[in-house]
Amino acid sequence: MSYQHFAYYYDQLMEDAPYEQWISFFEQAIVSVGADISSVLDVGCGTGSISIPLSLKGYDVTGIDLSGDMLAVAHEKSLTQHASVQFLQQDMTEIDGLAEFDAAVIFCDSLNYLLTEEKVAAAFQSIYRHLKENGLFLFDVHSLYKIHNIFSGNTFAENAEEVSYIWQCYEGEYPDSVEHELSFFVREEDSRYSRFDEVHMQRTLSVKAYEQLLEEAGFTVLKITGDFSENKLESEAERIFFICIKSK
Template sequence: MSSAYSEFASVYDELMTEIPYDTYADLIALAAGGLEGKKILDIGCGTGILSVKLAKMGADVTGIDISSDMLTVAEQRAIALSVPITFVEQPMQQPIQLELFDVAVIAIDSLNYVIELEEVMTTFKNVYNTLKVGGVVLFDVHSTFKMDEIFMEGPFTFDNESIAYIWETEQGDEPHSVYSELAFFIKTELGLYKRFDEVHYQRTFSLQEYVSMITEVGFSVERIFADWEDEPPHEESERIFFQIRK
């Protein structure tokens, strides 16, 4: 992501209202055999929406993210809801020098911001090393179909009368990668619009490449499904979920 996190963090939650976070929390609970008392690492936690939901379900949650501005919003959310959560600022491809966890999650295509295959491998190794034996991981990524086809159908627009954006996309330098240029227009109290711009770059890999990386690190694959449904991925699936175990 770009460095304009303070502005992007302020609108992130409103842009993510269509993400079924309750469903994600239920998927994690199912994979973990319940959340009460479980130690969970929420990797790429953003503004803490999922972290708070998991904590409310009885988990002991730690969230990590690369953005201090996102974490500021997350901390404010946790305090406002009286939920004890630890937040740590760091990229996911750096060693995670924390306690051992029962569960790790990398939600809402956060892993797709790690561009190099070697760094994706490093991320999986870091997650493996911070999990207890028998610990489970749930993560999701954009499919190659979404990156190569759907994202190329832009530009996309959005307007809910308080926030508007124009989102232009183009193919990235690596296979299955996308540059996104977004111009945001935020309505002020005076009724005028303030503009700021974001540039995002994401990359994904094939299902087979993810499986190869996962198993090379030492994980076993328990379940692969797509688009929030208990169904295997097909050629036009958009979001691929992996449930893996140490």
């Protein structure tokens, strides 16, 4: 599922997202593994909020996303910030025609838009094929705790001057999934507001299920953590982070 109207207001609504922590997680993982990383594939790159900072740090970055609208925003941002990133519209389950990379990342719960284990497996296999030997694969997903205790049945809202939203969460049709119903209101030049509605679905799996699919794809899981912390208990974490290496 790809973002449409929402893509053009995504950064305003996500301005408090801890992107710098994802960057730090990436660089700390490199140090902990002792890897030499030059090229990075940013899968589900969205508006480039990870791709662009990595490029500005000197990495050779390629960003892929299913949403052409998100990629259009990412491209404009990269030009404004003088970052050299190749952005391509591709499905993470069918990555095609790219070189092999030293590392691949899927951050900000992009993997949770895949609603079946078969799709997740296909994404892992697709990424595996585009990593060099001993390449790193890092990603995060929503925890089961977050799906059931923070999202499902709850409503979130923000009343800002330029863009406001109402975000309602319902239990999804798949196990451990959630349906996000988004209504956002954008202030126009004449002070009237335009309303846009989108529905997004996400699903997560158990940590054990992710581990099994990773191993079947050929990865070795080096470390699993929660909420950017080495000490956060898995049962309390909202995000689960995986550090993996291409091992076969």
